[in-house]
Amino acid sequence: MLEICLDDFLADGIVATLTRGWAGNPLDENVPLRMAGFIHFSALGGDAGLHPHFASCGGTFRPYEKGELTRAVLDCFTRHEGDARKFFRRTPQTNETGRAGVLLLGFSEIARRTGLPLNLAEMGASAGLNLLFDKFHYQIETDHGPLTWGPADSALTISAQWHGPSPPPLQSDIKITGRAGCDLFPVDIGDAEARRTLEAWVWGDMSERRARLLAALTIADQTPLQLVRADAAGWVAAQIMNRPRGQVTVLYHSLVWPYLDVSQRMAIESSFAQASEIVTPDTPLAWLKMDHDHMRPFSHLSYQLWTGENGPEGEQVFIGPCDPHGAELELGDAFAAS
Ligand SMILES: C[S@@+](CC[C@H](N)C(=O)[O-])C[C@H]1O[C@@H](n2cnc3c(N)ncnc32)[C@H](O)[C@@H]1O
Structure with a gap:
């Protein structure tokens, strides 16, 4: 997932658009994890393109079908740019x-x-x-x-x-x-979105x-x-x-x-x-x-x-x-x- 994000960032795609102008150091502030979190959050929310790739959604990660996953990830960021920006404001947070x-x-x-x-x-x-x-x-x-x-x-x-x-x-x-x-x-945990966010920070596999x-x-x-x-x-x-x-x-x-x-x-x-x-x-x-x-x-x-x-x-x-x-x-x- 992060490889996909990096490639798209270097190609000046939607990932670059989303992260451009980040105040502070994006690596210190776990921006790559926030991206992975948003994609998992969307998959758990039923995104049809992402769903089949996540074990947590009953799917299977198929690294040999990277093209399909790439399209699903970039499509998700493009269609939900506003939601992604909002999600990126949160720091990763788990409860173990x-x-x-x-x-x-x-x-x-x-x-x-x-x-x-x-x-x-x-x-x-x-x-x-x-x-x-x-x-x-x-x-x-x-x-x-x-x-x-x-x-x-x-x-x-x-x-x-x-x-x-x-x-x-x-x-x-x-x-x-x-x-x-x-x-x-x-x-x-009574708030469905907050609950799904907590679930999203536990990676799909x-x-x-x-x-x-x-x-x-x-x-x-x-x-x-x-x-x-x-x-x-x-x-x-x-x-x-x-x-x-x-x-x-x-x-x-x-x-x-x-x-x-x-x-x-x-x-x-x-x-x-x-x-x-x-x-x-x-x-x-x-x-x-x-x-x-x-x-x-x-x-x-x-x-x-x-x-x-x-x-x-x-x-x-x-x-x-x-x-x-x-x-x-x-x-x-x-x-x-x-
Ligand atoms: C790594 S998590 C650990 C959560 C939980 N204690 C556990 O073991 O699963 C760290 C938690 O500390 C919270 N936190 C960080 N700074 C805090 C502060 N100054 N006051 C209260 N909570 C804080 C974060 O929001 C986050 O929920």
Whole structure:
């Protein structure tokens, strides 16, 4: 697809028309991905020329019939120039429920350590699908044998591998009292176009990811979530200050930290630093990260927990490095003795 776009760009065709005058560096801003996203969005919307080429639409990608695909792609851009321009204004945005296969261990540990229900608050939640982590079924391979967790009849099964020391037993029943999330661009899955856009960012040949997304969407259709359009920095401060009693408020994020600028990161860190001074055993606070940070250039799972009894520093637990899509987690020293 990108070859087709490049050839047409060099030939000064519709792709050149669409991208001419892009303010900023088109490569830094993922313009090629935005183009591929629009074509997949159109295919999912039933574009008759594109449809037969996408596995996600029941078709087959036939590289040897590039001419046919080229005509379909360029025809789509030409007929829908205005829609394409509108679509290009969006940055690629996914919501990967595979990450729940790693987050689960953090949620379970926070529930085990506090013995309290979890009040979930996710920054950069996208469509908020991981706020429903307890509604998924998990099949985890570990070096010490398989683990399962969650409702066996769930529409979605998450598979992951956890390597290294034996993980602590997963809490069998994790109670969730709140599911709130913020995003600069929250995805409203009740809006057909927004939903199709989210589907479009999972490329047509990624059948496993697509199946996960569709299953998670059916679960989300049945569970109300509180998603707001807000910058994480200010929203986090409000969540921390308004913690309900008798539950542990778990602020968490997956693959969001690299998107924040220095001032946003500092604002979030300072909200936690201020709150940690006044945490009580009745309103404990946790910060769970499955993310990159400035200390480590790879994804990792870690959490910080303030119980009201462990001082303003709280306790920081580095669980281990993980695959950014959640397929694998390497358990570190935190569980070596357990
Ligand atoms: C790579 S996606 C990850 C989405 C989700 N956490 C997941 O794991 O599937 C990053 C998300 O962060 C959001 N985001 C980026 N900057 C943000 C900010 N300052 N405040 C809130 N959300 C932000 C983006 O809109 C996007 O939905």
